[in-house]
Amino acid sequence: MKKQLLICLVLLLSGCVDKEILDEINIEVGVGYDLAEDSKDKYRGTVLFQEFQPDKSVINRTFSGSGKLRQDLLLDVTRQSSEPVVTGGLKVAVFGPEISREGIYDLIDSFQRDASIGARVFVVTSEDKAEDVMKGEYGTRGNSTYIYNLIQHNIDHRDIPKTNLHIVSRDYYETGKDTFLPRIKKIADDKVEIIGVSLFDKDKEVEILPLKDLFFFKLLVDKYSQGNFDVKLEKGNLAAVKSIKSKHKIKIIDNHASININIEGIIREYTGRKLTSEVVNDVEKKLEKKVERECLKLLKQFQELGIDPVGLGQIKKTQHRKFDYKKWEDEYKTLEFDVKCNVDVEETGIIE
Amino acid sequence: MKNKRIKEDVEHKEWEQSFIKSKDFKKIFYYNQKTNVRFGLTFMATLIDENIIQDGILPNLLEDEFSEIEDIKQLVPVADVQICDDPSLIEQKLMNGYVMLTIETELKHFGFIAAQKEIVRGLSHPEVEFSVIGPKEAFVESxxxxxxxxxxxxxxxxxxxxxxxxxxxxxxxxxxxxxxxxxxxxxxxxxxxxxxxxxxxxxxxxxxxxxxxxxxxxxxxxxxxxxxxxxxxxxxxxxxxxxxxxxxxxxxxxxxxTLVEFFSSFEDYFLNWILSSFFRLIRLFAVAFSILITPIYVATLSYHYELIPKDLMSTLITSRREIPFPPILEALFLELTIELLREAGARLPTKVGQTIGIVGGIVIGTASVEAGLTSNVLLIIVALAALASFTTPVYRMGNTIRLLRFPFLFFAELWGLLGIVFCFCVLLTHLTRLTSLGRPFLEPLYPPRVVDMKDALIRLPFEKQSKRPIFLRTKNPIRFNKKKAKKKKDIDE
Structure with missing residues (x-):
């Protein structure tokens, strides 16, 4: 009897799972959102699909739709697609300039609620309309892979701090921390580049950090494993510090935040005559001074904007038992900073 | 003469009747040359080495002085000579290749002389459990x-x-x-x-x-x-x-x-412990791979496209683009093809079997991919899984492994990865309940016996194997004294 019941269950329950056979679905790999021109709708979304050719090349196909909710957009797109549209392959979500200033969290929240969307989706903002970014032809492996890899390797080796859907929504919900997103720009029909980082107050974009500040920004919010920075010395000489590893330590006592940044690196290029230990010391000093100055400038700038992408409030919360967020908001406006940087050049290449 | 003989043997008649139909039943009478005693030899010709009768039994019985059954113990130069008076033993002894001796004067007693014909196949190399290193003797039928x-x-x-x-x-x-x-x-x-x-x-x-x-x-x-x-x-x-x-x-x-013993080859003991542990782990990996890889393919492609890495997506989609079947049919088709090839190869003589292997492997495989019946990714997966299943050193277990794949496939199609997990749970439950002679079959994994791990998934060096497996509950659990064994002394010490 028990066995028969089990067999019945097997047969009855088997109807409950939806089948999504890989080659019979349209997998959404990228999406771009803009504000709708028609005031009735809220968003205009552009969904990117990949179509694989027999020779394994990829054709980018985009469908656009508009609506008040993300679901409306998907319904619009399904009407145009020959196969059912599924969202589990999403890699990149791009937000256009107006919508970023208007607020993006409703859409990010809907990503979070969709169980088939992973946590490692990159959320970025764009200088041009997101639809135009989606409609380019970048690389040979498809637009979404191109943008995804572009951001990934810049996080791994260059100046973009670590970010993804999970980190973005954590930063959004955390008291005492504000969100930031990488910002991209389409510069030609087959080229797209990173132009900076968008800083958010809650879910509204308030400022764009240019490329030149990103090195210092990453020192403050993330740790480096393979950075790169050029130091100007006297007489117009230049030294390139490579393989930078950095760590920061932030301590907030009373109304004073002391930030310690530790940098280790290797000098790989030097335009002067001889790289003596005095020169190395000089490089270390110069870099320390520069980091201290620029980081302080950035922190002051955040303070003026009333945003906290470094997460000072959150750090204070972890260090103080009786943390009151209401009070902190006022305290932040008058918070004093001091930045201390310690640079250690470990190596100067294989020749003296 | 004939009538008289039957009359004399009236006591044996009952059992003799049943024998006499058989062509190989022989009963011959002789007279001893010295005492003139008449005696009979009864035997099954097909079980008897005639040389023993001709050279070992008859010359002595005919020529030496012989009057009663007790004498044969001295007369016959065969080690196994028995005398008994129980007629019920006659059938068993005859069928075991004994020659029965009867004398007309002593109808109650029978002598039995062993004269079995031993046909022994020469020793050969082990074929199923062949090892490069180590002894090359294998058991025979005798x-x-x-x-x-x-x-x-x-x-x-x-x-x-x-x-x-x-x-x-x-x-x-x-x-x-x-x-x-x-x-x-x-x-x-x-x-x-x-x-x-x-x-x-x-x-x-x-x-x-x-x-x-x-x-x-x-x-x-x-x-x-x-x-x-x-x-x-x-x-x-x-x-x-x-x-x-x-x-x-x-x-x-x-x-x-225990289960792990089926995945250890005896060659493991001939190799250094590091090597043999490595090979054992490879074999266990091969088993898991062989059972799970095709079901995982079916489950992922039917239900869980999210799990596929983005770089693999294009390979999978392009290879499946032209296939008219859902993944399960495609997988079943290939799995059955491999099973057919194996079965056909096993039934055919070696030379023809090789041809079948080539025809099946290359021609059918390539052709079905070109015809768009199966995807080439799956072809690689199924072929690898089949190869992996042949690494099992015990043939009997290899067959089990190949069979297990099919319920997994069925549930993968039904419920995706959830089905595979379900099936795995059923399998694990079965294995934990299984016993061999009342001793747990999954030992030392379950119940966990850390001491017995020394010779399970990995094999530790012989110095560490000082204890017998504890699940056997042996009378003497110590193989050797570990303390004494540790020292490797030089000759002058």
Whole structure:
């Protein structure tokens, strides 16, 4: 009897799972959102699909739709697609300039609620309309892979701090921390580049950090494993510090935040005559001074904007038992900073 | 003359009637030249070595002085000569290759002289459990020969050989071997009892015994290990396990066993422990791979496209683009093709089998991909899975592994990865419940026995193997003194 019941269950329950056979679905790999021109709708979304050719090349196909909710957009797109549209392959979500200033969290929240969307989706903002970014032809492996890899390797080796859907929504919900997103720009029909980082107050974009500040920004919010920075010395000489590893330590006592940044690196290029230990010391000093100055400038700038992408409030919360967020908001406006940087050049290449 | 003879043998008539129909039943009468006593020799010609009768029995019985049955013990130069007066033994003795001697003066007594014809195949290389290193002897069909191979490797009086006769028709001799001072008495008793309870008329091979005495006959897993290597049998006897030798079978059974033993080849003991541990782990990986990879392919492609890495997506989609079937049909088609190839290869002579392999592997595989019936990714997966299933050192277990794939496939199609997990749970439940001779089959994994891990998934060096497996509950759990064994002394120390 028990066995028969089990067999019945097997047969009855088997109807409950939806089948999504890989080659019979349209997998959404990228999406771009803009504000709708028609005031009735809220968003205009552009969904990117990949179509694989027999020779394994990829054709980018985009469908656009508009609506008040993300679901409306998907319904619009399904009407145009020959196969059912599924969202589990999403890699990149791009937000256009107006919508970023208007607020993006409703859409990010809907990503979070969709169980088939992973946590490692990159959320970025764009200088041009997101639809135009989606409609380019970048690389040979498809637009979404191109943008995804572009951001990934810049996080791994260059100046973009670590970010993804999970980190973005954590930063959004955390008291005492504000969100930031990488910002991209389409510069030609087959080229797209990173132009900076968008800083958010809650879910509204308030400022764009240019490329030149990103090195210092990453020192403050993330740790480096393979950075790169050029130091100007006297007489117009230049030294390139490579393989930078950095760590920061932030301590907030009373109304004073002391930030310690530790940098280790290797000098790989030097335009002067001889790289003596005095020169190395000089490089270390110069870099320390520069980091201290620029980081302080950035922190002051955040303070003026009333945003906290470094997460000072959150750090204070972890260090103080009786943390009151209401009070902190006022305290932040008058918070004093001091930045201390310690640079250690470990190596100067294989020749003296 | 003829009438008179039948009259004299009236007492034997009943059993003789049943024999006389057989062409090989022989009964011949002679007169001793000195005492003129008339005696008869009765035997089954097909079981008898005629040379023994001609050279060893007849000349002595005819020429020397011989008047009563007791005399044959002195006269006949054969070691096994018995005298008895129980007519019920006659049939059994004749069928075991004895020559029966009767004298007209002593109808109550019979002499039996052993004269069996021993046809023994020469020793050959082990074919299923071949190893590059180590002894190259394998068991043959003759029990005497097999016992000799084992006894030679364990020349101690503690090695006990007990013999049973099983099968109402086949009268197969079955011997159980164990070390008296090591093996747990309970285990031996269980084997004895199981063998005594066997009710089957014709036992022609040890495989029958495996199926008849294993704890759970409905399990796809073999619960007795069969081996054709005498060195392996000697090895496990020293560990405290029991061997069952069946006459007429070149495979000796080992019990109690554990699951991991089916994935260890005896060659593991001939190699350095690092190498053999590595090979064992590879084999276990191969088993898991072989069972799971095709179901995972089906589950992922049917239900979980999210799990596919973005770089692999294009390969999978392009390879499946032209395929008209859903993944499950495609997978079943290829799995069945491989099973057909294996079955056809096994039934055909070696030379033809190779051709089939080439035809199947290359022609059918390539052609079905080109015709757009199967995707080439799946072809690689199925071929690798089949290859992996052949790494199992015990043939019987290899078959089980290949069978297990199909329920997994079925549930993968039904419920995706959830189905695979469900199926795995059922399998695990079954394995934890399984016993071999009442001892847990999944030991040392479950119940966890850390001491026995020394020779399970990995094999530690011999110095670390100072204790016998504890799940056997041996009488003497210590193999050697570990402290003394540790030192490797130079000669001048």
């Amino acid at each position: 029990m005497g020969q097999n016992l000799n191979l084992i006894r030679k490797r364990l020349p101690v009086k503690e090695l006990i050989i007990e013999e049973f006769t099983l099968g109402s028709l086949s009268k197969t001799s079955v011997a159980i071997l164990y070390m008296e001072n090591i093996t747990n008495e309970d285990n031996v008793n269980t084997v004895r009892q199981r063998l005594k309870n066997v009710k089957f008329d014709a036992i022609t091979d040890s495989s029958y015994i495996v199926q008849l005495i294993s704890d759970n006959s409905n399990s796809p897993f073999p619960q007795l290990l069969d081996t054709e290597r005498p060195d392996r049998v000697a090895g496990i006897l020293a560990e405290g396990k029991i061997a069952i030798v069946v006459d007429g079978s070149p495979h000796v059974l080992i019990t109690p066993t």
